[in-house]
Amino acid sequence: MLTINNYVKAKSLEEAYELNQARNARVMGGMMWMRLGNAKVQTLIDLSNLGLDQIEETERYFKIGAMCTLRQLELHEGLREAYGDSIAESVRHIVGVQFRNQATVGGSIYGRFGFSDVLTCLLALDTFVELYDGGTIRLSEFVNHKRDKDILLSIIIRKSDRKLHYDSIRQTKTDFPVLACAVVTGPVHGKETWYFSIGARPMKAAVLEKEWEIPKDISDEQLEIYAKEAAAQFTYGTNMRGSAKYRQHLAEVLIMRAMRSILAEDK
Ligand SMILES: Cc1cc2nc3c(=O)[nH]c(=O)nc-3n(C[C@H](O)[C@H](O)[C@H](O)COP(=O)(O)OP(=O)(O)OC[C@H]3O[C@@H](n4cnc5c(N)ncnc54)[C@H](O)[C@@H]3O)c2cc1C
Numbered sequence: 001m002l003t004i005n006n007y008v009k010a011k012s013l014e015e016a017y018e019l020n021q022a023r024n025a026r027v028m029g030g031m032m033w034m035r036l037g038n039a040k041v042q043t044l045i046d047l048s049n050l051g052l053d054q055i056e057e058t059e060r061y062f063k064i065g066a067m068c069t070l071r072q073l074e075l076h077e078g079l080r081e082a083y084g085d086s087i088a089e090s091v092r093h094i095v096g097v098q099f100r101n102q103a104t105v106g107g108s109i110y111g112r113f114g115f116s117d118v119l120t121c122l123l124a125l126d127t128f129v130e131l132y133d134g135g136t137i138r139l140s141e142f143v144n145h146k147r148d149k150d151i152l153l154s155i156i157i158r159k160s161d162r163k164l165h166y167d168s169i170r171q172t173k174t175d176f177p178v179l180a181c182a183v184v185t186g187p188v189h190g191k192e193t194w195y196f197s198i199g200a201r202p203m204k205a206a207v208l209e210k211e212w213e214i215p216k217d218i219s220d221e222q223l224e225i226y227a228k229e230a231a232a233q234f235t236y237g238t239n240m241r242g243s244a245k246y247r248q249h250l251a252e253v254l255i256m257r258a259m260r261s262i263l264a265e266d267k
Pocket of ligand 1: 030031032067110152174
């Protein structure tokens with residue numbers, strides 16, 4: 001059971017950060033995950049008054065406040081215009097609309113959960129996290145940081161001419177994914193570059209980068225060779241949802257489908 005002694009709605013980021021330095025203090029997002037845990041929290045810090053619940057779009061980036069809900073990601077017109085249905089697809093299967101109206105982007109990314117669809121999807125894009133104390137760093141670096149007492153302020157996705165495709169496999173609707181897969185491609189320093197992010201392996205998502213010039217009319221047999229090569233570069237584990245071997249097979253299939261879909265868009 002979770003017990004909370006003291007609840008504070010922070011009036012400033014400085015106050016939130018200072019309070020959070022105590023050993024038994026916790027920052028809250030939507031509380032959807034934390035409330036299921038067993039912990040004695042001395043001070044629970046609510047960030048909901050600090051203006052972190054907006055998605056800002058400029059010519060160069062999207063800045064998603066940590067207190068934005070998953071539902072805001074799902075419905076944002078600018079994200080849909082930039083990445084098609086893929087961002088929405090990455091959250092659509094998470095429990096239900098009421099749940100996604102409460103679970104936050106900050107809680108999802110800070111949690112660095114192995115099963116996270118949100119992390120898998122954002123990792124494939126040109127994404128940074130803004131931390132109160134740690135500054136702005138790449139999401140791929142943050143994923144491997146040890147948990148500390150910093151506060152996640154926002155997620156920044158740099159805009160570029162990249163295409164995203166997201167898909168996941170679930171044994172049943174709304175369950176955690178057996179495997180999650182995001183594929184992104186676009187020119188980087190003049191070279192066509194592919195990014196493959198595989199999550200729920202069941203370990204947390206990791207990303208692979210490949211400079212591959214792939215002709216749009218490539219045959220399925222040839223594309224399968226690329227997909228197999230990409231999938232083989234991740235490690236997989238076994239749990240109650242599937243074996244490592246099954247997950248690697250799913251990764252090959254999802255990568256292949258994503259590449260095919262992106263190449264078809266370009267025709
Ligand atoms: C039943 C269930 C099913 C789920 N299924 C899926 C799924 O299929 N796919 C998927 O991707 N996700 C899934 N999730 C996870 C969910 O999408 C959220 O990621 C999760 O609930 C955390 O978000 P929250 O806002 O509830 O965070 P909270 O529970 O409030 O916080 C989570 C952690 O993050 C910390 N934290 C929160 N915000 C910040 C911040 N700004 N700075 C620093 N630390 C912070 C908290 O202290 C806590 O340690 C599921 C969760 C549940 C409970």
